[in-house]
Amino acid sequence: MLSPEEVAAIEHEVALYDRKRAACIDALKIVQQRRGWISDEDLRDIAGLLEMPVDELDAVATFYNLIYRRPVGRHVVHVCDSVSCWLMGTEAISDRLRERFGVSFGETTADARFTVLPIPCLGCCDRAPAMLVDGNLHADLDPSRVDEVLERYD
């Protein structure tokens, strides 16, 4: 069940568009922000609120890189794997994550602290390699900087 706050936040977004369903990405993000990911039940509730077919909402939810249809860890680490970061050593970054946390892309650490995912170009190619942690940008990375950054997220 969606909470009253979630419903209120979604309705605030609905008002910005000419059609209800246009707020569906916003709605998915609102719910995900509070619950970490979008379960089947959440999906049904949101679809009901926006008066759209559940399948169509699922087609949207599964399309985007930043909507999760499976549980994730407390923090989501997105490592840019696009060309400029790759040229500047993104592989050393993912190797470091694998070594230190025992996770590859798509996996969550055993203590459920981090989920590591690849992400296309973060528009920060002049300061490559780059990654996001919970949406916050960290650039000019090297393996030891990665350790330093992740210490801050427990």
Add this chain to the structure above:
Amino acid sequence: MERPLTANIRPDREPLDIDGYERAGGYRAVREALQRMTPEDVLAAVTESGLRGRGGAGFPTGQKWSFMPRGEGAPTPRYLIANADEMEPGTFKDRLLLEGDPHLLIEGMIVSAYAIGATTGYIFLRDEYRLAAERLRRALAEAAGRGWLGEHILGTGFSLDIHLHTSAGRYICGEETALINALEGRRAIPRTKPPFPQAVGLWGKPTVVNNVETLCNVPHIVNNGAEWFKGLSRTDNAGTKIYGVSGKVKRPGAWELPMGTTIRELLEEHAGGMRGGYRFRGVLPGGASTDFLVEEHLDAPMDFDAIQKLGSRLGTGTMIVLDDRTCPVAMVHNLEHFFAQESCGWCTPCRDGLPYVEQLLAAIDDGDGRFEDLDLLEMHTRHLGPGRTFCAHAPGAMEPLQSALRWFRDDFERHIAERRCPYR
């Protein structure tokens, strides 16, 4: 040298607030356009200026706007969308504008919306640009507070609201019709053209989608005129351009420079040349979906026409440099991995072809390739080329591949003959 787009951007990139922006001459173009010009005058000025879209395709902006139905009985409402979904690998120019001078985009949107008769604007922003979102939200509230947005702007009959839409990360949203589907809350797959969005766009109504950098040029054209705009450039392609360089150069970055600045000047003067120990091997001039250029092209001016003449595209104007110690096969493999992953899956050649191309490249990269694979790759560059797929995603993906097969053929062949990557 005049730098209209980035004049307000300070070294720490902290944007001007509305007072600072107005003191620097901001919102003057709104006054000029709404009080002294008709929408047709603004359209004529932009057409006359020769401004071409800065999102990658380079289509003339005035012409794009002119496809909006006009006059009595033309459908309403109409929409203007700022495409701020910057996700082309190697491209980081719009972020500079969005974070560094959000009011300039808003002003550009007001003047442009006036020209095309739009009453609602959306900024379609990628979700990863959090700082930009925060700054845009603040700037939109400030502009509304001063009456630059809302009902009857400057007491005229013109009203405009602008909303910020943050997306959820998918490259294809940069394609204008996929963007419209995304904004409507549908799966972001491209739509057939025609009808073009200017006739049937958002919710079936006339819609213009313009790139951020394109819109940011508009206030300056209104203030200073078409001749001034043409004079900013070193070539026939008008204006300045935000160029960028990434890869193993001494000072990667982005700079606003006259359109037509040469690749060599960008690399050597602005990016400081190659880092110690590395030599220049090639460059993707305008993002991941452009053809490689090599040493013999270094003196080419970076404008739409000159780069096209060399068989590549200006694209977003942000270059990615390949050095002599990086494997070109692996680089193309990385690029095709991106394109295969970001295919929207709507049409078969792209959905099935790109993963196949990626697999062939993975095999060659790993030393498991066969010489026939090169023919298969060549074949795909044709079968996924222009006109074979529903949108330009797959043809764009083929540009770095086809040019790599041409300029770095030896590297492909050595991988196959030696059954290993010679760079590792």
